[in-house]
Amino acid sequence: MNDLLDYIKNSISISDEFQDMLRAITVEKNVVKGEIILSEDSTKKEHVFVISGCLRSFYKADNGKEHTLQFAIKNWWISDYITLYTADRSVMSIESLSHSKILVIGKDNLDKIYKEYPQFEAFQRKNFERRISTLQKRILSLLTLTAAEKYDRFVNDYPVFEKVIPNYQIASYLGITPESLSRIRKERATS
Amino acid sequence: MNDLLDYIKNSISISDEFQDMLRAITVEKNVVKGEIILSEDSTKKEHVFVISGCLRSFYKADNGKEHTLQFAIKNWWISDYITLYTADRSVMSIESLSHSKILVIGKDNLDKIYKEYPQFEAFQRKNFERRISTLQKRILSLLTLTAAEKYDRFVNDYPVFEKVIPNYQIASYLGITPESLSRIRKERATS
DNA sequence: CGCGACGTTGATTTGCCTCAACGATTGTGG
């Protein structure tokens, strides 16, 4: 919980009441590797903040294949905005990739915080703008790059992930097959 | 200008001072088909709001190929968030696809509005969340669908665009070639 | 140990791209 507060304090100053209110609505959870935090078909609308460990959100296609939308580590938010703002039933799942500590906040509760603390609203508005920028970059990567180039950029942008996350999940994030990724890595190793 | 005010009033109530301030910082422009509103390599940081007509933002790859990030019509914002929030020099361009009427607002000026009018901040925060949801959906489409499926979904999601925008630009949005799109359309027509 | 999860490697297939040529349409200048 203090981790979230520190993370916020890093950008804005917050009152005691704000801290209390935030404390009141957050639920801290310890989750193990492989545990599903939010599953598809659930109607829960929740935001997740990562204190430690590593999570991923993914979509499971009709053919059973999983496609990773996002990875998240310490101090990252990972939420399914498709469900939160456009679908009534979740199409995504969030899974823990390691033993992780997280905070779960209900959508309605967070909305109350927005209403009462304009500073937090401003803080998040800026975060969202950066997030949009990141997502737009990802779309451009998917539109313009070859498989090998996507991997190179991923390694360059997220060196942390590259060491922690299994290759077949990185592949599912890049939109390529594990086999292709394996061949790309082999090529990179010999040069 | 009144179009932007109406668009905002549709969701929140705004004061006279707010209206005056917004008026003071917006520049209305009439642009013709093919005109570039923001070009790559510019250092301008501006938001664009569409009053009428149709625009697109795109990235020009090293090989000269253009990749469309977004189309925009009446009451849509079209801004290059990559430039606004992470790059110092623009990598994107915004072009008008028809005779259009737009409003241009400098980033710094809009930031002032945010600061002074928390209601507008909240209004935009919600817009951004929806935008994130839309972008996440687009990423999932790019990750999971075949060329034909991407086109079908595009037609379904944006029937308006399908009638106005040349096919080769739709192709550049979907990440496929104009030739492929042509073949897909042919197939759809015969069934 | 033995099983399951993960990564690798090879052989083959395929969806889409590339390249090239050709209508249709629109705009333009003589």
Added chain:
DNA sequence: CCACAATCGTTGAGGCAAATCAACGTCGCG
């Protein structure tokens, strides 16, 4: 008012990057 060039869409032939399918090695763990 008509050649013409430019732009866009279409169609065909061929090629290639990456997917698929299949088999096997390895590691960690109950």
